[in-house]
Amino acid sequence: MKLAIHHTKGSFSERWINYCRDNAVPYTLVDCYRNDIIEQLKDCDALLWHWHHGDYKAVRFARQLTYSLEAAGIKVFPDSKTAWHFDDKVGQKYLAEALQMPLVPSYVFYSKEEAHVWANTTTYPKVFKLRGGAGASNVKLVRSASDADRLINKAFGRGFAARDRFNRFRDALWRLKRDRNRAAFFGLFKGIGRIFLPTVYENMQGREKGYVYFQEFMPDNNYDTRIIVINGKAFAIRRYNREGDFRASGSGLIGFDKKLFDERMVRISFDLANKMQAQSLALDFIYDQQQQPLIVEMSYGFMMPVYDPCTGYWDQQLNWHEGAFNPQQFMVEGLIDQIVQQKPAFS
Template identity: 55%
Template structure:
């Protein structure tokens, strides 16, 4: 959207009576910037607490509701999707909407979805029966990649080199199960982050991770164990980085994430490259294709290439760090893959798309 269009849209929002946005504020999430944007642009908004039992009543007069909930928000995971669906049934606009969030933090759900639309997902295998999984593990080739369905920052992603390693994981998956929080992996990442850059922030992270190694956190206790299924992917070797593409409406932001040293995993490495010339625009095209096909509001896609340069999608996610790399990208590609200079908060892009939808609805008298 050009600058005058943005100004006009915001001006329209100020005039319209039906502008009430409801925001659930979680400090450190997208809501910090949403509130700032509304204040800067004199847009009316209400702060609501979506944990209130009468939240539906509170939201009765609002046009749209925004809530950035994330992976490790145990309370949100109990009902965020249900609340979203219910508000949509009442005709409200919601961010994230059901289409955008039902597969969030669920790699198994994404496997079915991406296969169903013919997206180039890394060949993936899921089993709900130990014997079947063992049979497959005995016949397949290695290495493979083992993953839990949830998690972030590569914490629940492992390279499986041999049949016996796969068998051990399968037995555990159908036995004691796995903790959704990998304490050892987060300690390793915290040590490496501290080595890389010694700040109060990384020191606090390291102390927290050391503490968590001894005493499991509340999140881990509440989330329960992952068991009763096992999920593998073909291992795509030779990638020094993955490419994250974030599509929000008609804007695609992209950057590369370098893999950790002596490792194959990029997510959570903390080392990113923001040079737009290095971005493979085929990934941008594919990301737009999936977003359009599924009609998604805002989604981050992670891509790699195989040895014959074929593109592979690893996973998709509506939520990403509020102060992460997207806002640092020097510009974005529009839906025609035309580059536009200029940094932008992803939170602004999400909110502006929402405001545009409200404006269309109010013009149509909805």
């Protein structure tokens, strides 16, 4: 058995490499961006590549490479069942509905006329989102039909930049007020620059247009809960809203105590991960007005340092395992199990 790892500084690959070294697991480093990536993998049983939605090159071909390797019998992390919906909120809507999971009621339109009819007959507020983006970017609270109509006209007209530059600036300003450190100070200057200079990602991705996507607004949620399931283990954080904002994602205000978490959300997360056969599944939850958990969005990846203070994890029987752990270890172990068993491993 031999693993191939695409290494990117600051990604999961740093801990994958350390795990392989510490446990004498044979591995080699590969470069997925090279033309000969298939040749690089000729003597490998699996590929691990933590690709990111903000990497326009990876977005162009990561899924296609994954499908191709799976067709040849090579295991991949993340595999197609884990990552096809990554950074695609519209795809996540269809998936959650098809699997009858409790998603926040969501609406997508591919016709300007149908969208306007809906906007002028529904209730408000609603939440507008682009299909891509993380950390609460590309998310707006829509308070009236006239606000919705303006967004619909733009969606079927000029479209939206792949990144909301003014929102990024506001986020940078908020972090400066919260952290008051050098990193936040330089982040603000970077945010100012991004107002005038688009990123390479924006230039390469083009504008989002030709559809419009809304979700119901769920009031009285001062935080959301992120549950992550990997290889039969689940862990969680609570993310509190920014002051004066309905969004929690990207706030950096986080709780870790086990007492904060609703085990109904953990059960739902295990259930969906098993139905999807997902190697890694991250779900964001809020509550409806009857205090029932609802899924907002899903992903396969997450920021590593944020979860290091987690105090333990649940197994599939909801037994709690106290103490520090390494989620990236779970990923490698799950992939090795798949190689050994030569069949898809349920989370």
